[in-house]
Amino acid sequence: MKKVAEVVELYRKLARIPQPSWARISKSLGSCAVVNSVWTYRDLERADKVQFAKTYCANKTSEAKYEVTFTSRPQELANEQWNVESPSGNLRAIVRKITGKKNEEKQFVEIWNGSQKLQNIDVLSLEKHGKIYDNDGYFGSVEWSHSEGHLLYVAELKYPKAISFFEKKHADVKEDETKKDETKEKGVKGEEYVMKEEWGEGMVGKHHPVICILDVDTGDIRILDNVPDHVSPGHVVWAPDDSGVVFTGWCHEPYRLGVIYCINRQSAVYYLDFQKATCEALTDPDGAARCPVFSPDDSSFVFLQSNRKGPHNHCSCLCKYDWQKKESTVVCDIVGTPKQNGFPGVYEVTIPRDCWSTDNKRIVIGSLWRSQAVILVINTETKAVIRLPSDCGGDISVCHVWNDVIIATCSAPNQPHYLVIGQLPAEGQEFNIQWSPLDSPSALFGDILWKILVHRPTKERIHPKYDTLDYESVFIKPSNAEQSSRSLVVFPHGGPHSVFTTEFMLYAALFCQSGFSVLMVNYRGSVGFGNDSVFSLLGNVGDQDVKDVQAAAEEVISKEDIDPNKVVIWGGSHGGFLTAHLIGQYPSFYKAAVCRNPVINIASMSGSTDICDWNFTECGLEFEYKSLADGNSMSIMWSKSPLQYVDKIQTPVMLMIGLDDRRVPPKQSYELYKALKARKVPVRYIAYPDNGHPIVKVDSEADAFINIYKWFTDYLPQ
Numbered sequence: 001m002k003k004v005a006e007v008v009e010l011y012r013k014l015a016r017i018p019q020p021s022w023a024r025i026s027k028s029l030g031s032c033a034v035v036n037s038v039w040t041y042r043d044l045e046r047a048d049k050v051q052f053a054k055t056y057c058a059n060k061t062s063e064a065k066y067e068v069t070f071t072s073r074p075q076e077l078a079n080e081q082w083n084v085e086s087p088s089g090n091l092r093a094i095v096r097k098i099t100g101k102k103n104e105e106k107q108f109v110e111i112w113n114g115s116q117k118l119q120n121i122d123v124l125s126l127e128k129h130g131k132i133y134d135n136d137g138y139f140g141s142v143e144w145s146h147s148e149g150h151l152l153y154v155a156e157l158k159y160p161k162a163i164s165f166f167e168k169k170h171a172d173v174k175e176d177e178t179k180k181d182e183t184k185e186k187g188v189k190g191e192e193y194v195m196k197e198e199w200g201e202g203m204v205g206k207h208h209p210v211i212c213i214l215d216v217d218t219g220d221i222r223i224l225d226n227v228p229d230h231v232s233p234g235h236v237v238w239a240p241d242d243s244g245v246v247f248t249g250w251c252h253e254p255y256r257l258g259v260i261y262c263i264n265r266q267s268a269v270y271y272l273d274f275q276k277a278t279c280e281a282l283t284d285p286d287g288a289a290r291c292p293v294f295s296p297d298d299s300s301f302v303f304l305q306s307n308r309k310g311p312h313n314h315c316s317c318l319c320k321y322d323w324q325k326k327e328s329t330v331v332c333d334i335v336g337t338p339k340q341n342g343f344p345g346v347y348e349v350t351i352p353r354d355c356w357s358t359d360n361k362r363i364v365i366g367s368l369w370r371s372q373a374v375i376l377v378i379n380t381e382t383k384a385v386i387r388l389p390s391d392c393g394g395d396i397s398v399c400h401v402w403n404d405v406i407i408a409t410c411s412a413p414n415q416p417h418y419l420v421i422g423q424l425p426a427e428g429q430e431f432n433i434q435w436s437p438l439d440s441p442s443a444l445f446g447d448i449l450w451k452i453l454v455h456r457p458t459k460e461r462i463h464p465k466y467d468t469l470d471y472e473s474v475f476i477k478p479s480n481a482e483q484s485s486r487s488l489v490v491f492p493h494g495g496p497h498s499v500f501t502t503e504f505m506l507y508a509a510l511f512c513q514s515g516f517s518v519l520m521v522n523y524r525g526s527v528g529f530g531n532d533s534v535f536s537l538l539g540n541v542g543d544q545d546v547k548d549v550q551a552a553a554e555e556v557i558s559k560e561d562i563d564p565n566k567v568v569i570w571g572g573s574h575g576g577f578l579t580a581h582l583i584g585q586y587p588s589f590y591k592a593a594v595c596r597n598p599v600i601n602i603a604s605m606s607g608s609t610d611i612c613d614w615n616f617t618e619c620g621l622e623f624e625y626k627s628l629a630d631g632n633s634m635s636i637m638w639s640k641s642p643l644q645y646v647d648k649i650q651t652p653v654m655l656m657i658g659l660d661d662r663r664v665p666p667k668q669s670y671e672l673y674k675a676l677k678a679r680k681v682p683v684r685y686i687a688y689p690d691n692g693h694p695i696v697k698v699d700s701e702a703d704a705f706i707n708i709y710k711w712f713t714d715y716l717p718q
Ligand SMILES: CC(=O)N[C@@H](C)C(=O)N[C@@H](C)C(=O)O
Pocket: 260, 261, 262, 312, 493, 494, 495, 496, 498, 572, 573, 574, 575, 599, 611, 614, 663, 664, 693, 694
């Protein structure tokens, strides 16, 4: 087993491995494909995620392959929130975040041509709107008009200045008039401390987004004011002929529920028509439609449709809206239980911009296929679905599609991320795509082996309604027996409706290179296996998921070279919930446990989480906005919570929380901490400031890993 000091150095080395944040083909036509990319790595010395840009030129050497003829050196990027090329490739819009002389945050919208900056607008000083949203995958948008004369973006609504009742200089502002427009510019009395609901975890400062239009020539900014008041716009794109804008509108009445990781929020696709000054829903306003992406000829757009209410994540329906006919059709419907290894349905929160082929028929999108991230080519006319092969056998995710050229990211548990380029083959030949790496990927970790394990529930654990369901784990281990400590980290994911895929993950690689094998369990209820798997867990959390993880662990111990006395467990959020359940239900099985922001008591969480619907739904209860966690609901929630087993826990527990977590409040961990302290069970509570639900601040993430490693090795038999 490596010493802590050795693992610190190993962390320092692996943390430097960069990961592509985005990569796009430049639309400036030329003899070669110019690919612009932005990479991110963890800079431990600066305790910051640092971004750098890299550009490649790739020439087609044959119908299918590319040869990279030029690669720029990495160029560190400073403060770029958005960097969007215009349709012709001649202009570029950059949103830059700067700290002003008085330490205030400033945002500049910059318009560049090929050689100079044409506009440099200090937008917040204009007081037209609040902060421009970053690329959060939901509301943030920056889009060029087809004409390249205008830029749309999403920012926070500008609120009237709040005035104290006691401020003398505005004594003339009458309280009963302060709501009237003519007095608003002076300010509004009594609003200083009124709560503005935000969209929950990961959406700090995002209360009410508005759509802004910048005139690129004049620098004038206007706010589109005919978006329905009850709607928060996002995924905003230009309508054909720049006749208006089309967007996802999330309903924020009667109150906002957390939106991140949740595709079950009430939302619709809207069209705001400039000429008619109307804004109409193009999909069911009571549904959960999102993410319109127009075809190159603007004849139609594709969008995703989910179940409103119900599980936070699940299989989505891919639909197409015909702009002329004004009607939607289903292209890929929801899949309940796929045929053996068959297409499991579409699992994506958003559809990438520019996902269409030039024939206006096919789209290229990312999705999940059991335990792997995949790229699908979907023919929106024939509805044929083709899974493209990965380049390295692990995950592949689409970055950009333009002019039938695809840029994708590949990785595997033993292969850090790298970019590939490929030419989309003709219809029906897609499987023959050839990928060409854009640069030599970081060295493969030859000392890590990985495989996907399939688990079938034993007879007594078969789901009464969904009796054919199986599940999987991603298992990784040191390739060199001498390097292996024969120890196992059991690692259930959170959600619960999420999934571990075969991508490169820093913590998993570090555990493995420190001598552990790692079992990442995709228990029934994970996404990517069909909707029936997701729904099989509702009402069964704390039982079906717990038994699935334990069975997977016991199976691996029986088949692999693992010492049953050297098994530890760790998980985050619902994964922390499962960790706490497993050490309570199998008290002598795990030698040490770590929970990151764990759900410990579903009942007490329901009053303070940003997703109170989750607490009802996962416990098999109906949820309405007016639902109250009354005595009956609370007792059902308690009956599924791990805290009930605390008297059985013997395993030493380390709790790690992000103090700004809005998803699973830190008090959840504190409940378990106190209960264990009172029972004299070894427990350690680490609280990271400036971290939310995922503990990913560079220095916190690093400290957390070393603490986890030390906690495990302190309690494992040497
Ligand atoms: C929907 C959701 O956020 N559920 C939490 C309880 C959870 O488990 N979150 C996952 C995604 C995590 O790992 O944080």
